[in-house]
Amino acid sequence: MLRDGRVVAVKRLYENNFKRVEQFRNEVEIVTRLRHQNLVTLYGCTSKSSRDLVLVYEYIPNGTVADHLHGKRAKSGLLSWPIRLNIAIETADALTYLHKSDIVHRDVKTNNILLDNDFHVKVADFGLSRIFPNDVTHVSTAPQGTPGYVDPEYYQCYKLTEKSDVYSFGVVLIELMSSLQAVDTNRHRHDINLSNMAINKIQNRTLHDLVDQSLGFERDCITRRMITLVAELAFRCLQQERDMRPSMEEVLETLRAIQNEKLNTHKVEVVDISVDDEIALLTGSISPPSPISVFTDK
Structure with a gap:
């Protein structure tokens, strides 16, 4: 939960290799340009100084x-x-x-x-x-x-x-x-x-x-x-x-x-x-x- 009360889902890419970094950058680049009621919203991501690759999305509670x-x-x-x-x-x-x-x-x-x-x-x-x-x-x-x-x-x-x-x-x-x-x-x-x-x-x-x-x-x-x-x-x-x-x-x-x-x-x-x-x-x-x-x- 964020400080403003929003419940979030955290996606962490564990393998910090070149392929994972490229996938991470690709996802951030694409999702930040999208706004649609049937697409998940990206709230934020890891800063450049962090060792972890983390994406923070809105939490969708009812499974897949x-x-x-x-x-x-x-x-x-x-x-x-x-x-x-x-x-x-x-x-x-x-x-x-x-x-x-x-x-x-x-x-x-x-x-x-x-x-x-x-x-x-x-x-x-x-x-x-x-x-x-x-x-x-x-x-x-x-x-x-x-x-x-x-x-x-x-x-x-x-x-x-x-x-x-x-x-x-x-x-x-x-x-x-x-x-x-x-x-x-x-x-x-x-x-x-x-x-x-x-x-x-x-x-x-x-x-x-x-x-x-x-x-x-x-x-x-x-x-x-x-x-x-x-x-x-x-x-x-x-x-x-x-x-x-x-x-x-x-x-x-x-x-x-x-x-x-x-x-x-x-x-x-x-x-x-x-x-x-x-x-x-x-x-x-x-x-x-x-x-x-x-x-x-x-």
């Missing part, structure tokens, strides 16, 4: 999204579908702001999405973030991030773009739908990576096998419709080729439209389907369409 989905707070059952959808929207809002500020987060994951007591989002941890010049298409850099969330094209080609965050956010969307971890070696070898598992389930039209059944997917047609639309969006975010993925701004607009039960600016009726029904592709959909799409124009 990962804690509530599959961690120590998971059994509380507090994350209803409306709360999960709002978490997705607020996270997308923060990432859209970062991208408009020419910054790529590079480590988007549920462990870096903090929650306050009202379950509002604070995106954290900018140690791996990069300032992205607006006059280039990509930055060539060695792949960094967390297994299960790293953009495969970035991993293979060493080309970092804003779409790398979009891929990672797609994994977060699947986590919010399924309550499963991004990587779990206890699952079948084809399902260890959650993104692969999700794409296979969607392509095989077995979305109901992926969704956390406590969310009411089988019981409530409105919830089923909204989750299906979010799965459609996640499918697009998880495309192997970055040019096939939507921008973060488009992701945010789509999530808000889903929350408002609207689709873009024209009215579209979403046909309610039973889990076992034959599923048709969306005619004229933005490529690539997900096999779970079912829409008809009014």
Whole structure:
């Protein structure tokens, strides 16, 4: 607690080597230029005369999204579908702001999405973030991030773009739908990576096998419709080729439209389907369409 009564979280980098110092400087440089309601606020940092690398942030009391989905707070059952959808929207809002500020987060994951007591989002941890010049298409850099969330094209080609965050956010969307971890070696070898598992389930039209059944997917047609639309969006975010993925701004607009039960600016009726029904592709959909799409124009 600071002298003025503010409760803070202190982040200390223990390995005081060149890499850690660079990470520390990078985080300070980036966070001090950001102001957004869904990003953690940096209060201060170590002075040049100190031997320790310390960052002092506002304290966010309600743990991480990962804690509530599959961690120590998971059994509380507090994350209803409306709360999960709002978490997705607020996270997308923060990432859209970062991208408009020419910054790529590079480590988007549920462990870096903090929650306050009202379950509002604070995106954290900018140690791996990069300032992205607006006059280039990509930055060539060695792949960094967390297994299960790293953009495969970035991993293979060493080309970092804003779409790398979009891929990672797609994994977060699947986590919010399924309550499963991004990587779990206890699952079948084809399902260890959650993104692969999700794409296979969607392509095989077995979305109901992926969704956390406590969310009411089988019981409530409105919830089923909204989750299906979010799965459609996640499918697009998880495309192997970055040019096939939507921008973060488009992701945010789509999530808000889903929350408002609207689709873009024209009215579209979403046909309610039973889990076992034959599923048709969306005619004229933005490529690539997900096999779970079912829409008809009014």
